[in-house]
Amino acid sequence: MTDPTGYTPRDWGSHPPYIYADYKSTPLRGPTRPLVPLKATLSELTGPVYGHETIGKLDADLTKNGAKNGEPLGERIIVTGRVMDERGRPVPNTLVEVWQANAAGRYIHKVDQHDAPLDPNFFGGGRCxxxxxxxxRFYTVKPGAYPWGNHPNAWRPNHIHFSLFGPSYLTRLVTQMYxxxxxxxxxxxxxxxxxxxxRDRLISKFSIDVTEPEFALGYVFDIVLRGATATPMES
Amino acid sequence: MAENFGQTPSQTVGPYFAYGLTPEQYGYPLKEIASGRLASEDAEGQRIRIEGKVYDGAGAAISDAMIEIWQADAKGRYAHPADPRGSNADFRGFGRFGTGTDPDNRFIFDTVKPGASGDGQAPHINVTVFMRGMLVHAFTRLYFSDEAAANAEDPVLSSVPADRRDTLIAQRQEGPGGVVYRFDIHMQGDAETVFFDA
Structure with a gap:
């Protein structure tokens, strides 16, 4: 296999803008000037490599990796899917990091002051x-909805945060699964x-095939990263 | 071959990334894959510290941003299969730091100064910015103030409007603890950092 000479551009028709007024933290935080085009160099065609050696044995089971004296409360689920590029080619051996609220909609993060209980048996972070x-593939519990201060009576939908590297610096993706x-x-x-x-690409699908009888409901969430190009991108 | 699958949209890292992505830095009980410490005491090359703050459009230092850096080793080699010179097993070249633990909301990286990779580019570090309130991450680059000659020849820096290049130059300072490069990131305003469509 030849080394890639570039990656497909970020598809700005698929990603949110930097400034989206209804999300009220964005107007003071998003860049306002046009991005400067950068043709990939070795610095972008390379990227951090984290493989199986990175993973502890309970890291992909959030129902166990924070357990102190029992099982976490909530609806046990399986979240699985394929990481691929835009042509459907698999992205093997890449790190997937996740974090989420517990079943009551409370994050273990110290900044989260939502008046919902922490679960002594649930941490909420993992990786595979x-x-x-x-x-x-992850085992976890379905995260709860929680309120936030964006506007009166604002609630975040149930979601799991995902972070992926892919094969290069350019394929980095942080997203949320709904x-x-x-x-x-x-x-x-x-x-x-x-x-x-x-938007539909952010919503997982329930799957009875992934569902394990007498144990956990299954959700499928496929993730598409930018793909390698065989020839240099024309500017 | 057709591109049949649309890219999965980016979403914000949110305010609560720390226990998932930078857990040890913030005191959570999960081993972290990367930190602000890229190089050990005996790493080959010139040891440097990089520090800075991330400012919003009102001039406030942001306390819930996460910065990732990606760099070559002291000889300009990347620890990745696409670098034909082979990887340096002792230096992975990746760092990650949240701005919520330092009292001044700084990010701090202890690393080695990267070498030039030999393709005409000046020594530099790729920097990625994530935060609550940003739905898509932003790519920028850090260059070094004591590399003026190499910077003048760098093709990426040269592609940036001349009056904005300074936003990409980290300023070298010699302190009691060693060499520190100061690199502040301004999301907006007159000094808005150059971000790339990479």
Whole structure:
């Protein structure tokens, strides 16, 4: 296999803008000047490599990695999917990091002051590495919705945060996975900041095939990263 | 071959990334994959510290940003299969630091100064900025103030409007603890940092 000479551009028709007024923290934080085009050099065609050696044995099981004296409360779920590029080629051996609220909608983070209980048996952070076909798999509990200060009576839909590297510096992605049928999606400025045509890509699908009988419901969330190009991108 | 699958949209890292992405730095019980310490005491090369703050459009230092850096080793080699010179197993070249633990909301990286990679670029570090209130991460680069000659020849720096290049130059200071490069990131305003569409 030849080394890639570039990656497909970030598709700005699929990603949210830096400044989206309804998400009220963005107007003072997003860059305001046009981005300067940068043709990939060795510095961008390379990127951090974290493989299976990075993973502890309970890291991909959030129902166990924070357990102190029992199991976490909530609806046990499996979250799995394929990491691939835009042509459907798998992204193997890449690190997937996740973090989420507990079933009551409370993050363990010290800054979270939401009046909902912490769960002594749930931490909420984990990671795994994709297999040779780009597949990942986590066990966890379904995160709860929680209020935030963006606007009166603002609530975040149930979601799990994802962080991925992919094969290069350019393929980095931080995103959030949502759940099908959540009524809060239509009200959430973080979700709605995404161009309409691409919003469905953020919503996982329930799968009875992934569901384990007598144990846990299954959700599938495939993730598409920028793909390597065979020839240099024309400017 | 057709590109049949649309890119998964980016979403914000949010305010609560720390226990997932920088857990040890913030005191959470999960081993972290990367930190602000890229190089050990005996790492080959010139040991340097990089520090700075991330300012919002009102001039306030942001306390819930996360900075990642990616760099070559002291000989300009990247620890990645796409670098044909082979990797340096002792230096991974990746750092990650949240701005919520330092009392002044600084990010701090202890590393080695990267060498030039031999393709005409000046020594530099790739910097990625994430934060609550940003739905998409931002790419920038850090160059070194004591590399003026190499900076003048750098093709990426040369592609930046001349009056904005200074936003990418980290300023060298010699302190009691060693060499510190100061690199502040301004999200907006007159000194808005150059961000790249990479």
């Amino acid at each position: 590495v994709t297999d040779s076909e780009g597949r990942y 759940f099908p049928g959540d009524p809060l999606l239509a009200l959430d400025p973080i979700f709605l900041g995404t161009p309409e045509k691409a």
